[in-house]
Amino acid sequence: MHTRERILKAAAEMIAEDATTTLSVRAVAARAGISTGSLRFHFPTQRALQDEVLTRIYQHFIPDDPIRDSSRAARDRLVDCLRQVLAAAGVGDEARKSWGAAYQTFIAPEPSDKARDAYLAHERASAGRVEYWLGVLADEGALPREGFARKVHFLITVVNGLSVQRAMPSGESVLHAETETLYTAVDAVLGAGSD
Structure with missing residues (x-):
C-alpha cells in the first residue's frame, strides 16, 4: 500500500x-x-x-451524493443536500418525537459530560458534511473557500430552524416555505441573486 x-x-x-x-x-x-x-x-x-x-x-x-452531479446547477445540488438532512428529521409526529428526545437529552437537564460530548460530536459531523459540500462547490469555482466556517454555521442554523418548524403545527405548505427558505439561504452562501 x-x-x-x-x-x-x-x-x-x-x-x-x-x-x-x-x-x-x-x-x-x-x-x-x-x-x-x-x-x-x-x-x-x-x-x-x-x-x-x-x-x-x-x-x-454516499456514492450518489447530489453534490457530485455537476450537470445540475450548484444551488440546486446544495439545496438537495440540505433536504437530505431535513428528511432525516422527519415531519409532524416524527419530527416532534425527534425534537422531544433532543430536548430531554440536551436541553431540559443539565447536560452530563457524556451528553455534551455526544452533542458536540454530532455537531462536528454535521459541520464536516456541510464543509464537504461547500468544498466540492469551491473546487468547481462556484464559491470562494474563505469564510467557510461562517457559511457552514449559517446553513446548519437554517436547517435546525426548519427541522423545528417541521415539528410545529402549520396551516401552510411546509414544503413550499421550506423550499423558499433553503434557496434563500443557499443563494446567500453562494453569493447569487434570488429568483
Whole structure:
C-alpha cells in the first residue's frame, strides 16, 4: 500500500473507532507507521488531511451524493443536500418525537459530560458534511473557500430552524416555505441573486 493510502486508512480507522477524535499529525503518522515528515509531504496541513478523509468517507457511504452531479446547477445540488438532512428529521409526529428526545437529552437537564460530548460530536459531523459540500462547490469555482466556517454555521442554523418548524403545527405548505427558505439561504452562501 502506498504511503498516502496508508495515511488515509489510518485516519479513517481512527474516526471509525471514535467519531470525536482529532486527527493530529503525530497520532495519524504513528498509526500509519510513518514519520510526521512523510505525512506532511502528502498532506501539508491537518486541514488537507481532514478534508481528504471526509471526501473518501462521503464518497464511500454516499456514492450518489447530489453534490457530485455537476450537470445540475450548484444551488440546486446544495439545496438537495440540505433536504437530505431535513428528511432525516422527519415531519409532524416524527419530527416532534425527534425534537422531544433532543430536548430531554440536551436541553431540559443539565447536560452530563457524556451528553455534551455526544452533542458536540454530532455537531462536528454535521459541520464536516456541510464543509464537504461547500468544498466540492469551491473546487468547481462556484464559491470562494474563505469564510467557510461562517457559511457552514449559517446553513446548519437554517436547517435546525426548519427541522423545528417541521415539528410545529402549520396551516401552510411546509414544503413550499421550506423550499423558499433553503434557496434563500443557499443563494446567500453562494453569493447569487434570488429568483
